[in-house]
Amino acid sequence: MEYQYSKKDHFKFPEKYQRTSFKNLEFLNAYKKSREFNLENVNENVNENVNKIKKFKDISFKIENRNWKNSKKKDINTEKLLKFLFLNIIKKSSKEEILLNKIIKKFEIKKKIFESYNLEFKENTKKYSNLKNYILLSIICLFKFKKTKNLKFLNTSLKLNDLISSQIKRLIILEDILLYSFVIKKELEIIVILMSEKGVSNE
C-alpha cells in the first residue's frame, strides 16, 4: 500500500480530505514509510547535517523577528507574520492565538497560504507557492500541539506536511530543508506516541 496523500501536487490538486477511506493498520505503516522516505530523500540532497535542528528552541536562531504589518500598504506579509508568531508563541505568549487561528482557518478552507493578506485577512495576491510559509505554520502548529495537546493543531500540521511533501522537489533552500526535516521528524515522533497511547500497534 502506498500513502497517497502526499503523492499528487497539492497546489494543482488541493486535497480536501473528505470521507477518506479506512484501510486498517497498513495505512499507518504506509504513512510512516512515506515520511521516512522523504526524510532520506532530502538528506541525500544536502551536504550539511540535516539533524542540526533538534528542538523547537534551536529554530529561534534561524528566524528573525520583523515587522509583519505594513500600515502604509495596509497589508500583512505572511512570512514575516509567521516568523513573528513563532517567536511569540515559543515565548509562551498566548496573545497571538487569535492570529494563529485566523491563518489556520485560511489554510483549512483555501488549502493555500497566500504570500500576503489585507488587514481584514483577505488574500491580496495570487502568489501562494512560498514553501517557507507552509513549513513555518506547520512548525508553529506542532509546537502548539506539544504545549496544549489540542488535536486541531496536529491535524493542520499533518495536512501542511502532506502539502510540503508533495512539493519536495522544490525544497532547495538549505534552511527550508533543515526545517522540513525537523518538522517531519517531530510529526512522526508525535504520531508514534499517540498510536501507543491509544493502543494502536502492529502487535
Added chain:
Amino acid sequence: MNKIGIILTPDTRSKAYITKIINNKIKIDEIIFLDDHREEEEFHKDVINESKKCGFDISKSVKNIILKNNLIVKKFDFVDINNSKLIKYIKKSNIEFFIFTGGGILKKDILNCKSKFIHFHPGIVPKYRGSTCFYYSILNENNCGVTSFIMDENLDTGDIIYQKKFDKPSHKFIDDVYDAHIRSETMLDLFNKKLFNKKFKKQNVKGNTYYIIHPVLKHIATLSCIMDLKNKSN
C-alpha cells in the same frame, strides 16, 4: 403540542432519522424532502449489517423509505437549504421546529422565517464545534457526544436544546453508520423526553472549532475503537 417537521436529504443521516421516526411511531407534522436525484451509494454487506444493528438499513434509499411507508412529503429538486423556493414554502408553513438533517450554514433569509431549525451535531459544544468531531472526541475522551441546538448564522453556535454522550463504537463504520446512529438516537430523546418546550441554553462563545480530520488521525481513532475491543476479548 409543538408542530414539528423534518427536512430530509438523500443521505445516510436522513435514512436513520426517518426510519427511527417510523419505527418509533413518532408524529411528524410535515416532511420536506430535498432531493437532487444523486446516484445512490452502494454499501458492503458488513456496513449494511452494522446499520441494521443500529436500527436502520443503509442500503434503503430515503426515496424508497418514503414510498414504502406511504409518507406524504413536499419534494424539492435541490438540496440547498438556503434555496429561495424552499424559503418561500417554509414562510407559509405553521411548523414551529424543523429538524434539518443536512449540512451547511443557514443564511439570513431562512433564519428570518418563523420556524426554528434544529440540528444534531456530533460533538459536545462548545468544546467540539466544526467537522468530524466524533473522531476528535474518541481520541480525546474515549467517547462521543451529540448536541441538538437551534441553528443560527454561525457554525455550531446555536442555543442548546439537549446533549447526550455515547460510548465509542465497537466497529469501523464511523462515517457511514455510527455518525447517523448517534444523531438519530439523540433525536429520539428529544421526542421521547418532550424537550421542545424546554428553555434552551445559550452557548459559551469561547470554544474549539475543528476542521475535517486528517486520515492519519482518523485511522488512529478508528483503530483505537476496534483494537480496544480485540484487547477486551483476549
